[in-house]
Amino acid sequence: MTWLLWREYRLNRFVLAAGAVLVILPYVIAALCLPIEGAESTELFIGAWIWGGFFSVLSVALLGGNVIAGERADRSAEFVAYLPLERWQMLAGKLLFCLTAIAVIWTIHLLIRTVLLSDQPAADIRWLTICFGVTFGASWLCSSLQLSPAVASAMGFGANIVIWGCIAAISMTVEQTDGYTPDLIERHVAHILVRYAIIGLPFSAVCFSLGTWNYLRRSEP
Amino acid sequence: MTWLLWREYRLNRWILLTGAVLILLPYAYAVLLDVDRSFHFFGAWVSSTGSAYLTVALLAGNAIAGEQVDRSAEFIAYLPLERWRLVASKLLLFLIAFALIWAPIFWGATQITLPVEMAHLVDVRGFTICVLFFYGVGWLFTSILSSPVYACAMTLVTSALLYGGAVGIAVICGFQADLLNDKDAHETVRFWCAMIMLPVAIICFGIGTWNYLRGSQT
Numbered sequence: 354m355t356w357l358l359w360r361e362y363r364l365n366r367f368v369l370a371a372g373a374v375l376v377i378l379p380y381v382i383a384a385l386c387l388p389i390e391g392a393e394s395t396e397l398f399i400g401a402w403i404w405g406g407f408f409s410v411l412s413v414a415l416l417g418g419n420v421i422a423g424e425r426a427d428r429s430a431e432f433v434a435y436l437p438l439e440r441w442q443m444l445a446g447k448l449l450f451c452l453t454a455i456a457v458i459w460t461i462h463l464l465i466r467t468v469l470l471s472d473q474p475a476a477d478i479r480w481l482t483i484c485f486g487v488t489f490g491a492s493w494l495c496s497s498l499q500l501s502p503a504v505a506s507a508m509g510f511g512a513n514i515v516i517w518g519c520i521a522a523i524s525m526t527v528e529q530t531d532g533y534t535p536d537l538i539e540r541h542v543a544h545i546l547v548r549y550a551i552i553g554l555p556f557s558a559v560c561f562s563l564g565t566w567n568y569l570r571r572s573e574p
Numbered sequence: 575m576t577w578l579l580w581r582e583y584r585l586n587r588w589i590l591l592t593g594a595v596l597i598l599l600p601y602a603y604a605v606l607l608d609v610d611r612s613f614h615f616f617g618a619w620v621s622s623t624g625s626a627y628l629t630v631a632l633l634a635g636n637a638i639a640g641e642q643v644d645r646s647a648e649f650i651a652y653l654p655l656e657r658w659r660l661v662a663s664k665l666l667l668f669l670i671a672f673a674l675i676w677a678p679i680f681w682g683a684t685q686i687t688l689p690v691e692m693a694h695l696v697d698v699r700g701f702t703i704c705v706l707f708f709y710g711v712g713w714l715f716t717s718i719l720s721s722p723v724y725a726c727a728m729t730l731v732t733s734a735l736l737y738g739g740a741v742g743i744a745v746i747c748g749f750q751a752d753l754l755n756d757k758d759a760h761e762t763v764r765f766w767c768a769m770i771m772l773p774v775a776i777i778c779f780g781i782g783t784w785n786y787l788r789g790s791q792t
Contacts, residue, residue: 367719368727371730374734382738408734412727415726423721426643426720426721427720427721499588501588501643503632503725503726504636507588511596514596521603526607
Protein backbone atom coordinates (compact mmCIF):
# COMPACT_ATOMS: atom_id res chain seq x y z
CA MET A 354 0.00 0.00 0.00
CA THR A 355 2.86 2.39 0.77
CA TRP A 356 4.15 2.44 -2.79
CA LEU A 357 0.62 2.89 -4.14
CA LEU A 358 0.30 5.95 -1.94
CA TRP A 359 3.72 7.15 -3.15
CA ARG A 360 2.55 6.66 -6.74
CA GLU A 361 -0.61 8.68 -6.07
CA TYR A 362 1.52 11.41 -4.54
CA ARG A 363 3.79 11.46 -7.62
CA LEU A 364 0.73 11.58 -9.89
CA ASN A 365 -0.85 14.48 -8.01
CA ARG A 366 2.13 16.40 -6.66
CA PHE A 367 1.64 19.42 -8.94
CA VAL A 368 -2.03 19.59 -8.00
CA LEU A 369 -1.15 19.35 -4.30
CA ALA A 370 1.53 22.04 -4.59
CA ALA A 371 -0.83 24.29 -6.53
CA GLY A 372 -3.63 23.64 -4.01
CA ALA A 373 -1.34 24.46 -1.08
CA VAL A 374 -0.34 27.79 -2.66
CA LEU A 375 -3.92 28.68 -3.64
CA VAL A 376 -5.37 27.83 -0.21
CA ILE A 377 -2.74 29.65 1.84
CA LEU A 378 -2.06 32.65 -0.42
CA PRO A 379 -5.31 34.58 0.34
CA TYR A 380 -4.45 34.48 4.06
CA VAL A 381 -0.89 35.64 3.32
CA ILE A 382 -2.29 38.53 1.24
CA ALA A 383 -4.72 39.40 4.05
CA ALA A 384 -1.83 39.40 6.53
CA LEU A 385 0.22 41.58 4.15
CA CYS A 386 -2.63 44.09 3.93
CA LEU A 387 -2.91 44.44 7.72
CA PRO A 388 -0.44 47.37 7.90
CA ILE A 389 -2.58 49.42 5.47
CA GLU A 390 -4.17 52.29 7.33
CA GLY A 391 -7.85 51.72 7.98
CA ALA A 392 -7.72 48.03 7.09
CA GLU A 393 -10.03 45.90 9.24
CA SER A 394 -8.45 42.57 10.11
CA THR A 395 -11.84 40.81 10.34
CA GLU A 396 -12.93 42.06 6.91
CA LEU A 397 -9.59 41.08 5.38
CA PHE A 398 -9.69 37.58 6.80
CA ILE A 399 -13.35 37.09 5.84
CA GLY A 400 -12.34 37.98 2.28
CA ALA A 401 -9.39 35.60 2.53
CA TRP A 402 -11.71 32.88 3.87
CA ILE A 403 -14.03 33.27 0.87
CA TRP A 404 -11.15 33.19 -1.65
CA GLY A 405 -9.39 30.40 0.23
CA GLY A 406 -12.64 28.41 0.26
CA PHE A 407 -13.18 28.98 -3.47
CA PHE A 408 -9.63 27.88 -4.27
CA SER A 409 -9.98 24.89 -1.92
CA VAL A 410 -13.04 23.69 -3.81
CA LEU A 411 -11.13 24.22 -7.05
CA SER A 412 -8.21 22.19 -5.67
CA VAL A 413 -10.58 19.39 -4.65
CA ALA A 414 -12.02 19.42 -8.19
CA LEU A 415 -8.53 19.21 -9.70
CA LEU A 416 -7.57 16.41 -7.31
CA GLY A 417 -10.78 14.44 -7.92
CA GLY A 418 -10.52 14.96 -11.68
CA ASN A 419 -6.89 13.89 -11.83
CA VAL A 420 -7.06 10.89 -9.53
CA ILE A 421 -8.25 8.31 -12.10
CA ALA A 422 -8.04 10.13 -15.45
CA GLY A 423 -4.53 11.33 -14.58
CA GLU A 424 -3.09 7.82 -14.65
CA ARG A 425 -4.59 7.31 -18.10
CA ALA A 426 -3.06 10.59 -19.23
CA ASP A 427 0.48 9.66 -18.17
CA ARG A 428 0.05 6.02 -19.33
CA SER A 429 0.82 4.60 -15.89
CA ALA A 430 -2.65 2.96 -15.89
CA GLU A 431 -1.46 0.50 -18.54
CA PHE A 432 1.66 -0.26 -16.52
CA VAL A 433 -0.27 -0.80 -13.29
CA ALA A 434 -2.80 -3.02 -15.12
CA TYR A 435 -0.05 -5.57 -15.75
CA LEU A 436 0.99 -5.75 -12.12
CA PRO A 437 -0.46 -8.41 -9.79
CA LEU A 438 -2.72 -5.91 -8.05
CA GLU A 439 -6.41 -6.05 -7.23
CA ARG A 440 -8.52 -3.12 -8.41
CA TRP A 441 -9.80 -2.55 -4.89
CA GLN A 442 -6.23 -2.08 -3.66
CA MET A 443 -5.66 0.67 -6.20
CA LEU A 444 -9.03 2.16 -5.29
CA ALA A 445 -8.09 2.10 -1.60
CA GLY A 446 -4.78 3.83 -2.39
CA LYS A 447 -6.53 6.57 -4.35
CA LEU A 448 -9.22 7.06 -1.74
CA LEU A 449 -6.80 7.15 1.17
CA PHE A 450 -4.65 9.69 -0.63
CA CYS A 451 -7.55 11.95 -1.66
CA LEU A 452 -9.28 11.83 1.69
CA THR A 453 -6.02 12.67 3.49
CA ALA A 454 -5.41 15.65 1.19
CA ILE A 455 -9.00 16.90 1.57
CA ALA A 456 -8.83 16.42 5.36
CA VAL A 457 -5.65 18.54 5.49
CA ILE A 458 -7.29 21.35 3.48
CA TRP A 459 -10.41 21.15 5.64
CA THR A 460 -8.35 21.23 8.85
CA ILE A 461 -6.48 24.36 7.68
CA HIS A 462 -9.81 26.14 7.24
CA LEU A 463 -11.14 24.82 10.54
CA LEU A 464 -8.04 26.09 12.35
CA ILE A 465 -8.31 29.52 10.72
CA ARG A 466 -11.98 29.72 11.59
CA THR A 467 -11.34 28.68 15.19
CA VAL A 468 -8.42 31.04 15.72
CA LEU A 469 -9.32 34.12 13.66
CA LEU A 470 -13.01 34.04 12.71
CA SER A 471 -14.76 32.21 15.54
CA ASP A 472 -17.50 34.86 15.91
CA GLN A 473 -18.14 35.33 12.17
CA PRO A 474 -21.22 33.55 10.79
CA ALA A 475 -19.93 34.13 7.22
CA ALA A 476 -17.04 31.74 7.87
CA ASP A 477 -19.18 28.62 8.01
CA ILE A 478 -17.29 25.33 7.83
CA ARG A 479 -20.49 23.39 6.98
CA TRP A 480 -20.75 25.08 3.56
CA LEU A 481 -17.19 24.12 2.81
CA THR A 482 -17.73 20.53 3.91
CA ILE A 483 -20.74 20.07 1.63
CA CYS A 484 -18.95 21.84 -1.23
CA PHE A 485 -15.99 19.49 -0.83
CA GLY A 486 -18.30 16.46 -0.82
CA VAL A 487 -20.28 17.47 -3.91
CA THR A 488 -17.22 18.57 -5.88
CA PHE A 489 -15.21 15.46 -5.04
CA GLY A 490 -18.10 13.09 -5.81
CA ALA A 491 -18.81 14.71 -9.18
CA SER A 492 -15.11 14.94 -10.13
CA TRP A 493 -14.57 11.31 -9.11
CA LEU A 494 -17.39 10.14 -11.36
CA CYS A 495 -16.19 12.25 -14.30
CA SER A 496 -12.61 11.11 -13.71
CA SER A 497 -13.62 7.45 -13.93
CA LEU A 498 -15.55 8.12 -17.16
CA GLN A 499 -13.35 10.64 -18.94
CA LEU A 500 -9.94 10.37 -20.54
CA SER A 501 -8.88 13.93 -19.82
CA PRO A 502 -8.33 15.05 -16.20
CA ALA A 503 -8.94 18.68 -17.21
CA VAL A 504 -12.40 17.85 -18.51
CA ALA A 505 -13.18 15.80 -15.38
CA SER A 506 -12.09 18.64 -13.10
CA ALA A 507 -14.08 21.21 -15.07
CA MET A 508 -17.22 19.10 -14.98
CA GLY A 509 -16.84 18.31 -11.27
CA PHE A 510 -16.42 21.96 -10.37
CA GLY A 511 -19.22 22.96 -12.72
CA ALA A 512 -21.62 20.39 -11.25
CA ASN A 513 -21.15 21.85 -7.78
CA ILE A 514 -21.73 25.41 -8.99
CA VAL A 515 -24.85 24.39 -10.93
CA ILE A 516 -26.36 22.49 -7.96
CA TRP A 517 -25.61 25.25 -5.50
CA GLY A 518 -26.80 27.94 -7.90
CA CYS A 519 -30.07 26.15 -8.67
CA ILE A 520 -30.82 25.63 -4.98
CA ALA A 521 -30.03 29.25 -4.15
CA ALA A 522 -32.13 30.55 -7.06
CA ILE A 523 -35.12 28.33 -6.24
CA SER A 524 -34.91 29.26 -2.55
CA MET A 525 -34.77 32.95 -3.41
CA THR A 526 -37.79 32.58 -5.71
CA VAL A 527 -39.85 30.59 -3.21
CA GLU A 528 -39.06 32.81 -0.25
CA GLN A 529 -39.09 36.12 -2.09
CA THR A 530 -39.94 39.02 0.19
CA ASP A 531 -40.15 42.76 -0.29
CA GLY A 532 -37.54 43.78 2.26
CA TYR A 533 -34.49 42.08 3.69
CA THR A 534 -33.45 42.32 7.32
CA PRO A 535 -30.30 40.68 8.75
CA ASP A 536 -32.49 38.07 10.51
CA LEU A 537 -34.30 37.25 7.28
CA ILE A 538 -31.04 36.91 5.33
CA GLU A 539 -29.66 34.63 8.04
CA ARG A 540 -32.80 32.46 7.84
CA HIS A 541 -32.59 32.33 4.04
CA VAL A 542 -28.95 31.28 4.19
CA ALA A 543 -29.80 28.58 6.75
CA HIS A 544 -32.60 27.25 4.50
CA ILE A 545 -30.29 27.19 1.47
CA LEU A 546 -27.66 25.33 3.51
CA VAL A 547 -30.17 22.66 4.58
CA ARG A 548 -31.44 22.17 1.01
CA TYR A 549 -27.88 22.10 -0.31
CA ALA A 550 -27.03 19.38 2.23
CA ILE A 551 -30.23 17.39 1.48
CA ILE A 552 -29.61 17.42 -2.29
CA GLY A 553 -25.84 17.74 -2.48
CA LEU A 554 -24.75 14.98 -0.12
CA PRO A 555 -26.87 12.19 -1.66
CA PHE A 556 -25.84 13.45 -5.12
CA SER A 557 -22.23 13.21 -4.03
CA ALA A 558 -22.73 9.68 -2.65
CA VAL A 559 -24.44 8.52 -5.87
CA CYS A 560 -21.71 10.04 -8.05
CA PHE A 561 -18.99 8.48 -5.92
CA SER A 562 -20.67 5.05 -6.00
CA LEU A 563 -21.17 5.19 -9.78
CA GLY A 564 -17.58 6.30 -10.29
CA THR A 565 -16.26 3.52 -8.07
CA TRP A 566 -18.47 0.91 -9.74
CA ASN A 567 -17.30 2.07 -13.18
CA TYR A 568 -13.64 2.02 -12.09
CA LEU A 569 -13.90 -1.48 -10.60
CA ARG A 570 -15.75 -3.05 -13.52
CA ARG A 571 -13.75 -1.48 -16.39
CA SER A 572 -11.78 -4.11 -18.27
CA GLU A 573 -9.47 -1.57 -19.88
CA PRO A 574 -7.23 0.61 -17.68
CA MET B 575 -7.60 24.07 -41.66
CA THR B 576 -11.30 23.32 -41.21
CA TRP B 577 -10.74 19.77 -39.99
CA LEU B 578 -7.94 20.93 -37.67
CA LEU B 579 -10.36 23.42 -36.17
CA TRP B 580 -12.97 20.66 -35.89
CA ARG B 581 -10.37 18.50 -34.11
CA GLU B 582 -9.60 21.30 -31.65
CA TYR B 583 -13.31 21.71 -31.01
CA ARG B 584 -13.66 17.96 -30.37
CA LEU B 585 -10.69 18.06 -27.99
CA ASN B 586 -12.13 20.97 -25.99
CA ARG B 587 -15.87 20.53 -26.36
CA TRP B 588 -16.55 19.51 -22.75
CA ILE B 589 -14.54 22.42 -21.41
CA LEU B 590 -16.38 24.80 -23.75
CA LEU B 591 -19.73 23.36 -22.68
CA THR B 592 -18.90 23.59 -18.97
CA GLY B 593 -17.58 27.11 -19.46
CA ALA B 594 -20.73 28.16 -21.32
CA VAL B 595 -22.92 26.84 -18.50
CA LEU B 596 -20.84 28.51 -15.79
CA ILE B 597 -20.65 31.85 -17.62
CA LEU B 598 -24.31 32.06 -18.62
CA LEU B 599 -25.87 30.60 -15.46
CA PRO B 600 -25.41 33.70 -13.26
CA TYR B 601 -27.02 35.87 -15.96
CA ALA B 602 -29.83 33.36 -16.36
CA TYR B 603 -30.55 33.59 -12.63
CA ALA B 604 -30.29 37.37 -12.69
CA VAL B 605 -32.69 37.70 -15.63
CA LEU B 606 -35.14 35.01 -14.46
CA LEU B 607 -35.29 36.36 -10.92
CA ASP B 608 -35.42 39.91 -12.30
CA VAL B 609 -32.84 41.19 -9.78
CA ASP B 610 -31.99 44.85 -9.48
CA ARG B 611 -29.46 46.10 -12.05
CA SER B 612 -27.04 47.45 -9.47
CA PHE B 613 -25.42 45.21 -6.84
CA HIS B 614 -27.25 41.96 -7.58
CA PHE B 615 -26.54 42.10 -11.30
CA PHE B 616 -22.97 43.16 -10.50
CA GLY B 617 -22.69 39.95 -8.42
CA ALA B 618 -23.82 37.90 -11.43
CA TRP B 619 -21.28 39.72 -13.61
CA VAL B 620 -18.46 39.01 -11.14
CA SER B 621 -19.44 35.29 -10.98
CA SER B 622 -19.57 35.13 -14.76
CA THR B 623 -16.18 36.84 -15.03
CA GLY B 624 -14.59 34.39 -12.55
CA SER B 625 -16.01 31.46 -14.53
CA ALA B 626 -14.62 32.98 -17.72
CA TYR B 627 -11.11 33.09 -16.21
CA LEU B 628 -11.43 29.46 -15.14
CA THR B 629 -12.66 28.45 -18.61
CA VAL B 630 -9.74 30.20 -20.30
CA ALA B 631 -7.26 28.59 -17.86
CA LEU B 632 -8.73 25.14 -18.65
CA LEU B 633 -8.79 25.86 -22.39
CA ALA B 634 -5.16 26.98 -22.36
CA GLY B 635 -4.08 24.08 -20.13
CA ASN B 636 -5.78 21.60 -22.45
CA ALA B 637 -4.52 23.12 -25.71
CA ILE B 638 -1.32 21.09 -26.17
CA ALA B 639 -1.23 18.71 -23.18
CA GLY B 640 -4.78 17.60 -24.01
CA GLU B 641 -3.75 16.07 -27.32
CA GLN B 642 -1.06 14.07 -25.56
CA VAL B 643 -3.64 12.74 -23.13
CA ASP B 644 -5.98 11.41 -25.82
CA ARG B 645 -2.99 10.17 -27.90
CA SER B 646 -4.04 12.21 -30.93
CA ALA B 647 -0.65 13.97 -30.80
CA GLU B 648 1.07 10.77 -31.95
CA PHE B 649 -1.41 10.38 -34.78
CA ILE B 650 -1.02 13.99 -35.88
CA ALA B 651 2.79 13.69 -35.75
CA TYR B 652 2.67 11.12 -38.57
CA LEU B 653 0.54 13.30 -40.84
CA PRO B 654 2.17 15.62 -43.42
CA LEU B 655 1.30 18.75 -41.43
CA GLU B 656 3.37 21.79 -40.60
CA ARG B 657 3.58 22.61 -36.91
CA TRP B 658 2.57 26.20 -37.52
CA ARG B 659 -0.76 25.00 -38.91
CA LEU B 660 -1.46 23.21 -35.65
CA VAL B 661 -0.56 26.34 -33.68
CA ALA B 662 -2.79 28.41 -35.97
CA SER B 663 -5.76 26.07 -35.47
CA LYS B 664 -5.32 26.14 -31.68
CA LEU B 665 -5.09 29.92 -31.71
CA LEU B 666 -8.11 30.24 -33.97
CA LEU B 667 -10.19 28.13 -31.60
CA PHE B 668 -9.10 30.33 -28.70
CA LEU B 669 -9.98 33.50 -30.62
CA ILE B 670 -13.45 32.16 -31.42
CA ALA B 671 -13.93 31.04 -27.80
CA PHE B 672 -12.62 34.39 -26.58
CA ALA B 673 -15.15 36.26 -28.73
CA LEU B 674 -17.94 34.02 -27.44
CA ILE B 675 -16.82 34.54 -23.82
CA TRP B 676 -16.28 38.27 -24.23
CA ALA B 677 -19.74 38.94 -25.69
CA PRO B 678 -21.81 37.99 -22.56
CA ILE B 679 -19.29 39.71 -20.28
CA PHE B 680 -19.58 42.90 -22.32
CA TRP B 681 -23.37 42.59 -22.43
CA GLY B 682 -23.44 42.15 -18.65
CA ALA B 683 -21.25 45.21 -18.19
CA THR B 684 -23.66 47.34 -20.23
CA GLN B 685 -26.60 46.20 -18.08
CA ILE B 686 -25.09 47.18 -14.71
CA THR B 687 -26.01 50.51 -13.18
CA LEU B 688 -23.77 50.93 -10.16
CA PRO B 689 -23.50 54.24 -8.29
CA VAL B 690 -21.18 56.66 -10.16
CA GLU B 691 -18.39 56.40 -7.57
CA MET B 692 -18.28 52.59 -8.04
CA ALA B 693 -18.89 52.39 -11.80
CA HIS B 694 -15.16 51.88 -12.46
CA LEU B 695 -15.40 48.40 -10.88
CA VAL B 696 -17.12 47.13 -14.04
CA ASP B 697 -13.94 46.89 -16.03
CA VAL B 698 -14.12 45.08 -19.38
CA ARG B 699 -10.61 46.23 -20.43
CA GLY B 700 -9.16 44.73 -17.26
CA PHE B 701 -11.07 41.52 -17.96
CA THR B 702 -9.63 41.36 -21.50
CA ILE B 703 -6.07 41.82 -20.20
CA CYS B 704 -6.58 39.14 -17.53
CA VAL B 705 -7.96 36.68 -20.10
CA LEU B 706 -4.92 37.23 -22.35
CA PHE B 707 -2.66 36.78 -19.33
CA PHE B 708 -4.37 33.51 -18.32
CA TYR B 709 -4.10 32.18 -21.85
CA GLY B 710 -0.45 33.19 -22.29
CA VAL B 711 0.63 31.59 -19.02
CA GLY B 712 -1.53 28.50 -19.62
CA TRP B 713 -0.08 28.13 -23.12
CA LEU B 714 3.47 28.08 -21.71
CA PHE B 715 2.61 25.44 -19.12
CA THR B 716 0.63 23.26 -21.52
CA SER B 717 3.61 23.18 -23.90
CA ILE B 718 5.94 22.10 -21.07
CA LEU B 719 3.84 19.81 -18.86
CA SER B 720 2.32 16.48 -19.80
CA SER B 721 -1.05 16.83 -18.08
CA PRO B 722 -3.68 19.51 -18.74
CA VAL B 723 -4.60 19.53 -15.04
CA TYR B 724 -1.02 20.38 -14.08
CA ALA B 725 -0.98 23.14 -16.69
CA CYS B 726 -4.30 24.55 -15.46
CA ALA B 727 -3.23 24.36 -11.80
CA MET B 728 0.07 26.08 -12.53
CA THR B 729 -1.73 28.82 -14.47
CA LEU B 730 -3.98 29.54 -11.51
CA VAL B 731 -1.02 29.49 -9.11
CA THR B 732 1.06 31.83 -11.29
CA SER B 733 -1.83 34.29 -11.51
CA ALA B 734 -2.42 34.15 -7.75
CA LEU B 735 1.30 34.54 -7.02
CA LEU B 736 1.57 37.52 -9.37
CA TYR B 737 -1.40 39.14 -7.66
CA GLY B 738 0.00 38.35 -4.19
CA GLY B 739 3.40 39.70 -5.22
CA ALA B 740 1.81 42.90 -6.55
CA VAL B 741 -0.05 43.41 -3.25
CA GLY B 742 3.15 42.77 -1.30
CA ILE B 743 5.12 45.29 -3.38
CA ALA B 744 2.31 47.84 -3.07
CA VAL B 745 2.26 47.47 0.72
CA ILE B 746 6.06 47.66 0.97
CA CYS B 747 6.06 50.80 -1.21
CA GLY B 748 3.44 52.35 1.07
CA PHE B 749 0.60 52.38 -1.48
CA GLN B 750 -2.57 52.99 0.48
CA ALA B 751 -5.90 53.47 -1.21
CA ASP B 752 -9.52 52.48 -1.04
CA LEU B 753 -9.76 50.67 -4.37
CA LEU B 754 -13.52 50.23 -4.06
CA ASN B 755 -14.22 53.95 -3.95
CA ASP B 756 -11.10 55.68 -5.28
CA LYS B 757 -11.32 55.81 -9.08
CA ASP B 758 -7.86 57.34 -9.62
CA ALA B 759 -6.17 54.68 -7.47
CA HIS B 760 -8.08 52.01 -9.37
CA GLU B 761 -6.89 53.47 -12.69
CA THR B 762 -3.28 53.47 -11.42
CA VAL B 763 -3.52 49.84 -10.34
CA ARG B 764 -5.14 48.90 -13.66
CA PHE B 765 -2.38 50.65 -15.60
CA TRP B 766 0.36 48.83 -13.69
CA CYS B 767 -1.44 45.50 -13.97
CA ALA B 768 -1.65 45.96 -17.74
CA MET B 769 2.03 46.99 -17.88
CA ILE B 770 3.04 43.80 -16.08
CA MET B 771 0.48 41.26 -17.29
CA LEU B 772 0.55 41.91 -21.04
CA PRO B 773 4.34 41.55 -21.44
CA VAL B 774 4.29 38.45 -19.20
CA ALA B 775 1.49 36.98 -21.34
CA ILE B 776 3.37 37.73 -24.59
CA ILE B 777 6.66 36.30 -23.28
CA CYS B 778 4.96 33.16 -21.96
CA PHE B 779 3.09 32.69 -25.23
CA GLY B 780 6.30 33.20 -27.21
CA ILE B 781 8.26 30.65 -25.16
CA GLY B 782 5.36 28.16 -25.30
CA THR B 783 5.05 28.51 -29.08
CA TRP B 784 8.82 28.16 -29.55
CA ASN B 785 8.84 25.04 -27.37
CA TYR B 786 5.95 23.55 -29.35
CA LEU B 787 7.36 24.42 -32.77
CA ARG B 788 10.81 23.05 -32.08
CA GLY B 789 9.12 19.68 -31.52
CA SER B 790 10.54 18.53 -28.22
CA GLN B 791 7.24 16.77 -27.60
CA THR B 792 5.31 14.37 -29.79
